[in-house]
Amino acid sequence: SSELTQDPAVSVALGQTVRITCQGDSLRIYYASWYQQKPGQAPILVIYGKNSRPSGIPDRFSGSSSGITASLTITGAQAEDEADYYCNSRDSSGNHHVFGIGTKVTVL
Amino acid sequence: QVQLVESGGGVVQPGGSLRLSCAASGFTFSGYGMHWVRQAPGKGLEWVAFIRYDGSNKFYGDSVKGRFAISRDNSNNTLFLQMNSLRGEDTAVYYCAKDYGSGSLPDFWGQGTLVTVSS
Numbered sequence: 001s002s003e004l005t006q007d008p009a010v011s012v013a014l015g016q017t018v019r020i021t022c023q024g025d026s027l028r029i030y031y032a033s034w035y036q037q038k039p040g041q042a043p044i045l046v047i048y049g050k051n052s053r054p055s056g057i058p059d060r061f062s063g064s065s066s067g068i069t070a071s072l073t074i075t076g077a078q079a080e081d082e083a084d085y086y087c088n089s090r091d092s093s094g095n096h097h098v099f100g101i102g103t104k105v106t107v108l
Numbered sequence: 109q110v111q112l113v114e115s116g117g118g119v120v121q122p123g124g125s126l127r128l129s130c131a132a133s134g135f136t137f138s139g140y141g142m143h144w145v146r147q148a149p150g151k152g153l154e155w156v157a158f159i160r161y162d163g164s165n166k167f168y169g170d171s172v173k174g175r176f177a178i179s180r181d182n183s184n185n186t187l188f189l190q191m192n193s194l195r196g197e198d199t200a201v202y203y204c205a206k207d208y209g210s211g212s213l214p215d216f217w218g219q220g221t222l223v224t225v226s227s
Contacts, residue, residue, distance in 0.1 A: 097155040
């Protein structure tokens with residue numbers, strides 16, 4: 001099975017831009033999806049596919065991918081964006097899924 | 109609107125069994141694959157299992173393969189997870205999640221049900 005690597009934590013000043021990365025061999029084949037999780041709540045999908053946002057997700061969230069690295073960018077971070085962010089992808093078999101360890105985003 | 113409501117969690121002894129349910133509404137349940145994903149206390153997300161829209165194919169994470177079984181009842185819009193030979197490391201919040209399409213990714217999640225394996 002494949003693994004997805006994420007930095008454990010990152011901080012960003014209010015209103016500034018932060019990029020969260022996710023690395024894994026399967027990302028050469030499959031797009032990553034990104035989830036936001038706040039304490040005590042279920043995860044919410046924020047980015048999927050090449051760079052698609054579900055209805056209701058602010059356009060300050062965007063995604064990109066190159067080689068084995070997928071990125072989630074928050075442009076103009078808000079206090080309510082403080083959360084854990086997880087990447088997800090299928091593994092190389094295409095039949096299983098794997099999550100990254102999650103990145104804790106702190107908005108200063 | 110999509111709604112997923114998990115139930116069946118609780119405290120069980122090591123080696124025991126438990127069956128989780130996930131009641132779905134707000135979408136055509138029989139047209140979508142479904143996932144189970146779990147989260148141990150203070151830890152990250154772990155993918156557990158996936159079942160295709162018609163139940164024809166099922167896939168499992170390595171840590172649960174041979175012990176857990178995913179199934180569905182499309183006539184009653186319900187997803188199940190039968191968990192056998194439970195271990196302490198299975199203690200987690202278990203989420204059911206609707207698939208976006210073709211097994212691509214979980215898109216909408218329920219609120220989860222807590223399973224605690226302890227003597």
